[in-house]
Amino acid sequence: VSRLDSFIRRMTAQRDILDTMPARLGALPGPVYEFGLGSGRTYDHLRQLFPDRRIVVFESVVCEWVARPPEADFVIGDLRETAAAWPEADAALIHADIETGTAEIDRTLATWLPALVARLLRPGGYAVSGCPLPHPALIACPLPASIDPDRYHLAQRS
Ligand SMILES: C[S@@+](CC[C@H](N)C(=O)[O-])C[C@H]1O[C@@H](n2cnc3c(N)ncnc32)[C@H](O)[C@@H]1O
Numbered sequence: 001v002s003r004l005d006s007f008i009r010r011m012t013a014q015r016d017i018l019d020t021m022p023a024r025l026g027a028l029p030g031p032v033y034e035f036g037l038g039s040g041r042t043y044d045h046l047r048q049l050f051p052d053r054r055i056v057v058f059e060s061v062v063c064e065w066v067a068r069p070p071e072a073d074f075v076i077g078d079l080r081e082t083a084a085a086w087p088e089a090d091a092a093l094i095h096a097d098i099e100t101g102t103a104e105i106d107r108t109l110a111t112w113l114p115a116l117v118a119r120l121l122r123p124g125g126y127a128v129s130g131c132p133l134p135h136p137a138l139i140a141c142p143l144p145a146s147i148d149p150d151r152y153h154l155a156q157r158s
Contacts (some may be wrong), residue, residue: 013152030092
């Protein structure tokens, strides 16, 4: 499997899980948080999936050529600090695609990301993520049948 194949499978898994989220959330209130704007592709997809929800984006690196969210919904800085200041148990959905592809760096995500996601999600809310989120309050959910286990992750806040 080439790196291109691997990237395409990962992005397909991301999209296929996110596409199930409007039905999963149903009437659950709360905003969507996007961790990592990157090129804004996923943000653009989230806007199509959730035209009536607030989508707040957290990003540390601002690129001039990437379309930005409205100022009130764009939080610039390291989300370990910026997102930590946001209200507890409010978000309905958090999507976190902040891996670097470097194993040593990405392993450190497990030391802070699961606890941050668990704190920000409301009970019944969901986390969709590129890395696993081991935390007692985040219950792993079955993935759509098209997605291999460990390619992308879905959990619900208890
Ligand atoms: C893989 S890219 C996101 C790709 C995005 N889904 C897209 O559609 O392009 C990861 C992004 O997360 C951001 N990021 C990584 N760690 C972060 C942190 N601790 N705080 C804020 N942003 C972070 C990076 O700057 C990068 O833009």
